[in-house]
Amino acid sequence: MKAFSVLGSSSNILYVVVFLNQVGVYMGKRDFVDHVDSVDPVDGVLLIDPEQLKGKKAYVTLSCTFRYGGDDMDVLGIAFRREIYISIRQIYPPLQDKEQGILTKVQDKLLRKLGVNAYPFFFEFPDNLPCSVGLQPAPKDVGKHCAVEFEVKAFCAESQDAKVRKRSSVRLMIRKVQYAPENLGPAPCVETTRDFLMSDKPLHMEASLQKQTYYHGEPIKVRVKISNDSNKNVRNIIISVEQIASVVLYSNDSYMKAVATEDSGDSVDSGAKLDKVYTLLPLLANNRERLGIALDGKLKHEDTNLASSSIEVGVELPFQLMHPKPDTGIRLYTLYLLYIICLLNIFWFTYNFV
Numbered sequence: 001m002k003a004f005s006v007l008g009s010s011s012n013i014l015y016v017v018v019f020l021n022q023v024g025v026y027m028g029k030r031d032f033v034d035h036v037d038s039v040d041p042v043d044g045v046l047l048i049d050p051e052q053l054k055g056k057k058a059y060v061t062l063s064c065t066f067r068y069g070g071d072d073m074d075v076l077g078i079a080f081r082r083e084i085y086i087s088i089r090q091i092y093p094p095l096q097d098k099e100q101g102i103l104t105k106v107q108d109k110l111l112r113k114l115g116v117n118a119y120p121f122f123f124e125f126p127d128n129l130p131c132s133v134g135l136q137p138a139p140k141d142v143g144k145h146c147a148v149e150f151e152v153k154a155f156c157a158e159s160q161d162a163k164v165r166k167r168s169s170v171r172l173m174i175r176k177v178q179y180a181p182e183n184l185g186p187a188p189c190v191e192t193t194r195d196f197l198m199s200d201k202p203l204h205m206e207a208s209l210q211k212q213t214y215y216h217g218e219p220i221k222v223r224v225k226i227s228n229d230s231n232k233n234v235r236n237i238i239i240s241v242e243q244i245a246s247v248v249l250y251s252n253d254s255y256m257k258a259v260a261t262e263d264s265g266d267s268v269d270s271g272a273k274l275d276k277v278y279t280l281l282p283l284l285a286n287n288r289e290r291l292g293i294a295l296d297g298k299l300k301h302e303d304t305n306l307a308s309s310s311i312e313v314g315v316e317l318p319f320q321l322m323h324p325k326p327d328t329g330i331r332l333y334t335l336y337l338l339y340i341i342c343l344l345n346i347f348w349f350t351y352n353f354v
Contacts, residue, residue: 022052023170025060025154026114028106030174030299032125032150039125039176045110046091046154047118056156058092062123063153064130064176068146084148085129088160091119125176132175132297133307135245135255136290147297150174175297178308179323185212194230201229215324216305219281220260226274234268241282242337243306245294255292259283259306259336282306282336309335 024047032040048058067081103111107120134147155169189208196203206225214220220241228234241260247253260282268274284305287293294307308323 022156022168023048023058023154025152025170025172026110026118027152027172027174028104030172031177032174034125034131034176034178036178036181039129041104042123042125042152042174043104043107043120044152045107045114045118045120047114048092049117050092053092053156056158057090057160058119058154058156059088059160060091060121061086061088061151061153061155062125063087063151065149065151066147067149085126087123089121089123090160091121091154094119129176131178131308131310134295134297136287136293136295138291149297150176173299175299177296177323178310180213180215187211196230196232199230199232203228203230203232203234216308217281217283219279221277221279223277224274226268228268228270228272228274231270233270234266234274237264237266237268237274238262239264239278239280241280243282243294244335244337245292245307255294257287257290257293259287259293 025044026047027042027044032042034040042062044060046058046060062085063083064085065081065083101120101122103120104122107122111118111120130148132148132150134145134149137145150173152172152174153169155164157164157168187209189206191204191206193202193204204227208223210221222239224237224239226234226237239262240258243257243259245255245257247255260280262278262280264276264278266274266276284293284295287306296304296307298304
C-alpha cells in the first residue's frame with residue numbers, strides 16, 4: 001500500500017491500493033468519526049483500467065465484521081467471525097452518470113486528477129454499529145484476535161455474487177471512532193452512608209472527580225472524604241479503575257478488568273476523618289500482558305490504547321476515557337468505573353460511581 005498527497009497538504013494523505021493494473025482505491029482518510037447522531041460517510045474514488053477488466057464489473061463493499069477467534073481456529077470450514085453489516089456498490093460500469101452525482105471535495109479533486117477512468121463511491125454507516133474495538137489476546141497468541149473490524153474492499157467479477165479470487169480483490173481496513181464530546185458534562189460526585197450492627201452512628205464516605213471526561217494518558221484524581229463516626233476501624237482504602245466490556249452476541253457477556261489500582265494503606269480509626277486526593281493512571285503500557293482487556297481498534301502494526309468509553313452509555317459512566325477531538329444485532333460497549341473499597345476491622349464494603 002502506498003500513501004501520498006494529491007491535495008498539497010501534509011494533513012490530506014490519500015491511500016491507494018493497486019492490484020493487477022485493474023483497480024486502484026483512493027481514500028482521503030481511514031478514520032471515520034461517530035458523532036452519535038451521525039457518522040462521517042465513507043467516500044473515495046475507484047480507478048479502473050477497462051482493457052484489463054476484460055468485460056468484468058468492478059464493485060466496492062463496506063463491511064463490519066465481528067471476529068471472535070483467530071483464523072487458525074476455523075473448524076470444518078466454519079469461520080469464527082460474523083458479518084454484522086455489508087453494503088455492495090457496483091462502480092463500473094456506472095449505474096448512473098457520475099456528472100449527476102453529488103461529490104465530496106476530496107472526490108472532486110481526485111476525479112479531476114485521475115481522469116475519465118476514475119469513478120466515485122460513497123457509503124453511509126447505518127445506525128447502531130459499534131466502533132472499532134478489540135480484546136487484547138494472550139502474549140503468545142498470533143494472528144487476528146477478537147475484534148470489531150471495518151473494511152473497504154474492491155473486486156472484479158462477472159457479478160456481485162460470483163466467487164472472488166484473492167488476487168482479484170483488495171482490502172483496506174478503516175476505523176469507526178468516537179472522540180470526546182465538546183460538552184464534557186458535570187463532574188461526578190457520589191456519597192454513601194453505611195450503618196453497622198452494634199454501632200450507634202454510621203460511616204459516611206464521599207468521592208468526587210474533577211471532571212467527567214478524561215483523555216488517554218491523563219491522570220485521574222479522585223477526592224475521597226470519610227467521616228467514621230462508627231465504632232469500626234477502616235484498615236485500608238483501595239481505589240481502582242475497572243474496565244467493563246459488554247459483548248452481545250449469542251449471550252450477554254461482560255468482562256470486568258481492573259486497569260489501574262491504588263492500594264493506599266490508609267486507615268481511618270473510629271471517630272476519625274479523612275480527606276485525601278488519590279491519583280490513578282490507566283494505561284495500556286501497564287496492562288499489555290492482560291488477556292481480554294478491551295482496546296481501541298488499530299490499523300496494521302500501529303499501536304493503540306485502552307478502549308475509549310462508549311458515548312451511548314455516557315449517562316451511566318463515572319468518567320469517560322477517550323481521545324480529544326482533532327481540529328480538522330451485535331454491540332461491544334466499553335465503560336469505566338472507579339471503585340473505592342474500605343477494609344474494616346471486621347469486614348469490607350465497596351462503592352462505585354454509577
